[in-house]
Amino acid sequence: MIKKGESFYPSSEVKKRAWLKNRAIYKEAAANPQKMWNKLALELQWMKKWRKIYAGDPPHFSWFVGAKSNITQNCLDRHLKLQKNKVAMIWEPENVAEPKRIYTYYDLYREVCKFSRALKKLGVKKGDRVGIYLPMIPEVVISMLACARLGAVHSVVFSAFSSNALQVRLEDAQAKILITADGYYRRGKIIELKKGADEGLDNTAVKKVIVVKRANIEVPWQEGRDVWYQDIIKDEIDAIDPVPMDSEDPLFILYTSGSTGKPKGCVHVCGGYMVQAYATDKWIFDINDEDIFWSTADIGWVTGHTYSCYGPLLNGATFLIFEGLADWPNADRWAQVIDKYGVTTFYTAPTAIRMFMKNGTEILKPYRLDTLQVIASVGEPISEKAWLWYFNEIGKGKCPLLDTWWQTETGGIIVTSLAGMGPFKPAFTGLPFPGVRVKILDDEGKECKAGKEGNLVLLPPFIPGLLRGIYNNEKKYLETYWSAYKNKMYISGDLGYRDKNGLIRVVGRADDQIKVAGHRLTTGEMESALAKNLSIAECAIVGVADEIKGEVPVVFVVSKTDIPADQLKAEVVRIIREEIGPIATPKEVFIVKDLPKTRSGKIMRRLLRKALSREEMGDLSTLSNPESVQQIQETVQGPRQA
Secondary structure, three states: OOOOOOOEOOOHHHHHHOOOOOOHHHHHHHHOHHHHHHHHHOOOOOOEOOOEEEEOOOOOOEEEEOOEEOHHHHHOHHHHHHHOOOEEEEEEOOOOOOOOEEEEHHHHHHHHHHHHHHHHHOOOOOOOEEEEEOOOOHHHHHHHHHHHHHOOEEEEOOOOOOHHHHHHHHHHHOOOEEEEEOOEEEOOEEEOHHHHHHHOOOOOOOOEEEEEOOOOOOOOOOOOOEEEHHHHHOOOOOOOOOOOEEOOOEEEEEEEOOOOOOOEEEEEEHHHHHHHHHHHHHHHHOOOOOOEEEEOOOOOOHHHHHHHHHHHHHOOOEEEEEOOOOOOOOOOHHHHHHHHHOOOEEEEOHHHHHHHHHHOOHHHOOOOOOOOOEEEEOOOOOOHHHHHHHHHHHOOOOOOEEEOEOOOOOOOOOEEOOOOOOOEOOOOOEEEOOOOEEEEEOOOOOEOOOOOOEEEEEEOOOOOOOOOEEOOOHHHHHHHHOHHHOOOOEEEEEEEEEOOOOOEEEEEEOOOEEEEOOEEEEHHHHHHHHHOOOOEEEEEEEEEEEOOOEEEEEEEEEEOOOOOHHHHHHHHHHHHHHHOOHHHOOOEEEEEOOOOEEOOOOEOHHHHHHHHHOOOOOOOOOEOOOHHHHHHHHHHHOOOOO
């Protein structure tokens, strides 16, 4: 057991199995990052070796220049000689009575090859974009790999996103194929996914819709466009050569919310992403041959891409994907799953950890949880209270607890303590991954002293898995990630500080993004959806603390009609659920007469947050309408007493 403010170091037993246990790796990697990444890349198979490890100047750069490979060759083919019958993927369905599905590396190889051939017959070729709108079923992993094998660029959309959110992403990516399912299970109910997918096809380039039969329900059907997944693969040969891909060819586009409303399509490339996913999964989580790795992240998010699919497969590991929710049908489902499969590495979000805490330790008594060797957190900063509970109650005070910081844009973990070295300090993420140059700067570009909060930035040589651009939007790429420091370094948009020993603590976003249950959403995308409603003159959305989800949206609306308040509030909730998805459902909707603005017209969301938390407002002299603040306070807090 460790207490508040204490640090923990790995035991000799943990160090014994660790890939990295000597701190000299940090010095060696800092002295020559390219040499380190070169060595790691040589552990993988390449069709053609690179002529140069790293090239370019920010904001554009390349890794493994001139090399050719295919990520599926390293995820599947290279494992067949020595471990073709090793279990690659275990699927646990939501319904506890339904049988699990297990795929060996050979099984997965054959399924991927069959679907690749089917996609090729439908006209999919290198460079084509394919949309994937699937729940956590084996076919989502198979679909990603099948696209990658052909050199097609996959773009996965979180299955809980609305049809409108799907449509925006398909349209931007110009996807020609959509892979979806008839439906899936959520808390015992069937979600009709195909119906929502059809509604998201307007104004897109999608010509074919491939439907996985999961819920066995009747679905709307368009002859000539829609085909069943099971039908198109049943007679296919289970072998096809992987398409050679240049190291800088796109592998996937993954959309993250945009600050001005339109989602940003982050482009990740074949070579650099592959090496980084392999290396971070291996070194950070200490993946060994006998491990069972469970990342609870949905494939629709970057954690799902890198650590629920590509990372474990690149390392020849056994990993688990889970269709359901951690507290369904009972609050102890997650613990049941850990014991059922002997999970050794458990990677989840602070939202889940807070939920476990709320349910108490009594539910843990029937479970051993003694197979756990590494526990980890991702998605948002974890509080000291949650950290200590996770470490002491789930890790039993013996498992390294890895708090990991990274983003959709970085492709893999950037800051964390390494399992074999530590230190593990409550609420502190740790040190930059070996070879990664991270600084914390003030707005003038000066490095912050220990304890002082600033902007977390990456310096060259940039990590191999860092995004190469925003799809079809060079201007937004430069403005969002590079302009703040004159294109010399990547700005993450996150704030943090270092302690006296150099450990980094990430404290949150510097912009108008919020983390709902660990999922990054932007207020701009939600506000843009509301702005389409003719009854709404203007609106502003801010995030507020939530005991379970971390943050939740709160909406402030100025009405331009006489629509009843209850009706307008219901309409706001409906729009956000339809346009973004249930995950973005507001906690509160407040109807106000005006929003506080600067003289230049900028909405002061900071004051809205202060009203919600009942803080002092401070100096209002820069506002063009300071009288709005009192009205907002009264709306949120009730009329002031005389």
